[in-house]
Amino acid sequence: MKHLPDWRASAVCAQTDMEIFFPEKGGQTAPAKRLCAGCPVRDECLAAALEHRELGVWGGTTEAERARMRRAKAAA
Numbered sequence: 303m304k305h306l307p308d309w310r311a312s313a314v315c316a317q318t319d320m321e322i323f324f325p326e327k328g329g330q331t332a333p334a335k336r337l338c339a340g341c342p343v344r345d346e347c348l349a350a351a352l353e354h355r356e357l358g359v360w361g362g363t364t365e366a367e368r369a370r371m372r373r374a375k376a377a378a
């Protein structure tokens with residue numbers, strides 16, 4: 303079994319419908335982002351998603367937002 307980082311045990315999304323974190327193209331991301339806003343492991347989640355180029359909403363950000371964050375960091 304793949305080892306999961308400890309922070310995932312505190313993830314709000316672990317107790318919710320994961321489908322809202324992976325909306326269809328052009329779909330709503332606000333419901334997932336609202337849950338992320340109250341998640342105690344948001345920072346760890348965002349860092350992991352930036353590192354591993356995850357799909358969907360992670361750490362309160364969309365894939366496009368994380369791509370912009372990576373580009374901004376690379377340009378700095």
Ligand code: SF4
Nearest residue numbers: 313315338341347361
């Ligand atoms: S920040 Fe959002 S996607 Fe990340 S663990 Fe928390 S609820 Fe899940």
